[in-house]
Amino acid sequence: MTMLSAGAAFGADSTDKTIADWQTMAQSDLDAVKRLIQQVHPGSMDNLNPAFEAWTDSGYQQAQKLIPKVHSYDTAMAAVRYYVTGFYDGHLGYSDNARANASVQVTGWRVDLVQGAYIVTDAAPSWPAAMPPVGAKLIECDGHTVEELLRNNIAPFYDRRNFSTVKALLTPMLAVKPLTGMELKQCRFKTDQGAPIDATVHYQSATPDLAQKLLSPHHVDLIRPVHSVQLSDNILWIRSASFELRPELVTELDTVLAKLPSLASKSGITHIVFDVRNNGGGDSNVGNRLLEAATGGLEYDQAGIEKLPPVYAQWRVSDESIATVAWYVSEMTKALGPDHADVQETKQLLAKLKAAIKTKQIWVDESDGYAINRTEVQRRHGKLRRFNGTVVLLTDSACFSACLDFADAIRLIPNSIHLGQTTDADTVYLNGGLMDLPSGNKLFMPLKVWRNRTRGHNEPLVPDVPLTVDMANDAAVYQATLSALKAR
Secondary structure (H helix, E strand, O other), X not given: OOOOOOOOOOOOOOOOOOHXXXXXXXXXXXXXXXXXXXXXXXXXXXXXXXXXXXXXHHHHHHHHOOHXXXXXXXXXXXXXXXXXXXXXXXXXXXXXXXXXXXXXXXXOEEEEEEOOEEEEEEEOOOOOXXXXXXXXXXXXXXXXXXXXXXXXXXXXXXXXXOOHHHHHHHHHHHHEOOOOXXXXXXEEEEOOOOOOEEEEOOOEEEOHHHHHHHHOOOOOOOOOOOEEEEEEOOEXXXXXXXXXXXXXXXXXXXXXXXXXXXXXXXXXXXXXXXXXXXXXXXXXXXXHHHHHHHHOOEEOOOOOHHHXXXXXXXXXXXXXXXXXXXXXXXXXXXXXXXOOHHHHHHHHHHHHHHHHHHOOOOEEEEEXXXXXXXXXXXXXXXXXXXXXXXXXXXXXXXXXXXXXXXXXXXXXXXXXXXXXXXXXXXXXXEEEEEEEXXXXXXXXXXXXXXXXXXXXXXXXXXXXXXXXXXXXXXXXXXHHHHHHHHOO
């Protein structure tokens, strides 16, 4: 998903841009996005997803009708995002790289989703209109509930997927001035004391600092290290808050991987908890290596396995996919070294893509075993090679992409337990690359499609035992996990 990145580093000057210039920017980027989707995205060649092709054309026509309502940089982005979000794909996004010094028009107040209510969490110190007090609850604007506003006025221009984590990210976007004709006029707030407060909405340009406060996501600050392991209460607790292959994270990961076999073999350990809170994905091999180091991995009877549907990915062959996989090779080599098995495997994929484009092939296949579920694993007497206790998966709503792949692997293990919050979800289209657009913004686009994956298209994973505590509070999560495990 792509939210507004207020305060980021930007490109060319935009102070002299006219409304006509912004509309030209929107049209040019919209045309380029459609062209790239048709030429590069696997969905445009996917016969199993006719809705994708339908939106490619109808969504483009709908987005074009918004161009006359564009009056600023942000509304130019909104018109293009309207098209992009209609594919309901968290791996397909439109970046905010070209803002330059184009200002953001805002209401002056920020609203966040807090324990099911829409609460004012920040407000400008001075503003031409009266500000609602921090702590007040937003009830409605112009006769529409907040849910209606998010669904109809915000989601189509940021992220249409109906997940709790998305809703939380969308809520602050109520502050941004929308397309012409969609502006808020009057909003009603309520405090714990007194009568409701009716506030007239006055949009005004925000300073970069104010835009940052009002619009940027409230990220959870990770307690370093990102990868860690501890043993207490007969529980081996493995924390992995990112599967990215940044060099500093690889160093942390290698330290944990080196410790896991000996720690996991200690007598008396009843549970291994894989804690992937705040993990938005990265490289799926990271999760595989953690599971292997801690447990030896899952084994089961392979007899007749070939009768199950094969799981494989199809890479759409294009110059863009070749450039992206070449970048993967470069970054993986820096992080893992040139002789690492993952690097060699990715080099082989790159060679196949280069050969395929010469012969004008559409797809390059990448095998990933067979479609198997937990029932089938149990029927095949599945067990972990080096651990006889219970494996626990702990997720929050941020779990996405490679984190979901890891969750799939844990949930295959007989008697494993999934605790925490329902995860995010991804489509069958993954492994994204960045493509340049005329404005200087970029399109982030998936390049391969999974076939016969057990988890469905945009299907989140629901825990066996939901935890209702603050998932950013380590102590509370630990105690809630202990209580949940004792109760089973």
